[in-house]
Amino acid sequence: MLKGMKLRLYPTRKQEQQLIIMFGNDRFLWNILLAGINQRYKNNPSFKVPTNRQMDYLLVPLKAEYPFLKDSDSTSLQVVTQNLYQAWKNFFNDKTHKFGKPRFHSRKAAKQSYTGKSNVKVAAKRYVRLPKLGYVKTSSTESLKNCKVKRYTVQKEPTGKYYLSLQVEFENQELKPTGKVVGIDLGVHDLAITSDGIKYDKLQFKQLEKKARKWQSKYNRRLHGVTNIVESHNHDKHRLYDLDVQDFSNWQKARKNKAVYQAKIANQRKDILHKITTELVKNYDVIVLENLKSKNMMKNHNLANAISSNAWYMFKTMLAYKCNWYGKQLIVVDPKNTSRICSNCGKKNHNFDNLTQNQWLNIRNWTCPYCHKNHDRDINAAKNILNRGLKQTNIQLVKD
Ligand SMILES: [Zn+2]
Known part of the structure; x- marks a missing residue:
């Protein structure tokens, strides 16, 4: 179009x-x-x-x-x-x-x-x-x-x-409705988990990240080196020419290589996120995400990583415009307690109240003390997110 x-x-x-x-x-x-x-x-x-x-x-x-x-x-x-x-x-x-x-x-x-x-x-x-x-x-x-x-x-x-x-x-075409809805939780160990139990792995590019880190440290080291030379040189009034850090090719090479590997990682990350978000938009009519701003994520190292890599933000942005393109609906909900509430009976599990951050994050499965349903932590959260989103828009509630 x-x-x-x-x-x-x-x-x-x-x-x-x-x-x-x-x-x-x-x-x-x-x-x-x-x-x-x-x-x-x-x-x-x-x-x-x-x-x-x-x-x-x-x-x-x-x-x-x-x-x-x-x-x-x-x-x-x-x-x-x-x-x-x-x-x-x-x-x-x-x-x-x-x-x-x-x-x-x-x-x-x-x-x-x-x-x-x-x-x-x-x-x-x-x-x-x-x-x-x-x-x-x-x-x-x-x-x-x-x-x-x-x-x-x-x-x-x-x-x-x-x-x-x-x-x-514009890539603008409506996709056929599938009659399906989904909630998505940002995982601690994965990139994302859906209420249908589909897990998307955390984005990792070990080889490329290793190379990017290597060139980053070379860059830092060389920049430090050339800055020293430039400063000492330019303070020596007897010299004829002023030097600039730009004049050193080994430093420039490190800068370029660093940028090349960082760009490669960014591109691959983007490709994967495109694939996942397109798949989600094709498969579901309503997609519910949690609002990350209100989630206190930085306390946790893994989540901090996910955030710093910007992947989740990109994921959300892509979903937003793709839903728009293809005539689907994206709902963002408050993430409060989505991991601690039982998606089956709707009650909050108070056994978690006094756990430390680490203890809490290490819980992968739990059984509801009220209805005795066993939950995968992240899938349960995704289901709660979905239910919260559907409630917000008065779409019928889904249960197991
Ligand atoms: Zn329950």
Whole structure:
């Protein structure tokens, strides 16, 4: 599904300068190609206007002749050839003469713009990353989450304001209802456990994590080393050159490798979370999670790990937007006592009241003193989470 979107852009002075160049380049390319075609058309009326592909071949020699063209997003130059070819096609195919011959573009046009086909990425909250411009401040990037940009246009309106128009592709289709509901507990030993008893392992990438740690410590060590050299060197007034930590390649190598392994871990984590969340959204109509903010997680080492790895947060975010895409429902409930209440009879097990944190976390199974049902700790919690969520929305309560 394609959708149009418009965001305000707030370029810096430097970026404004760059934009002037890029607007100018598109205009320059259009005009120079048009002039060439006009000339040849005049010399030979049976001359066939080159297709945009044929014009794209000219981009290489043109860039060599006019190196400033390299300052543009190269896909924007291809959009120019596309538009020019389209303009000629309209002119030739137009029986009603609605379209005139393509005209030269003026630098005095009130509206300046260029269009590219590169991927525009959300770099941070309210920042997008644009080719040749880097990070540009923008209005909200919320609406851009999880969609693919097919085409973008940067334009300066006559008011002097800058805008980014986007053509984006959404993955938006409703999935068939399954009639199934699920509660999910964040596990101590696993990533997540469902009320149906499905366990998803904690995300671990031992080999990669080992390498990332290795390069992290090399990075720290080398940074420390080069900082010492730089400081001692730059304090020695007799030396001729100032040194900077950036000048040391071994440190840079460590920085790069560290980043590579960290990115690999992050990507694999993302892939797995995508698989799990897609599976959940496909299989259930209502998904209930506990609200983690109110859960005092940092006390526990394992949970602190899970949180620090950010996996659970990502898991929740993915579920939220996928439920949205596929027409499913996500409910977030208060996590209070979900592990201590019996999901069968609904009573709280007071035998747990005086346990230490560690003793409590080591309990994997327990039997309800009231209804004598035996529980897996995490599955029971997931069932309580589910019931709490269904109660909140007046959907029928599920029991064993
Ligand atoms: Zn019970």
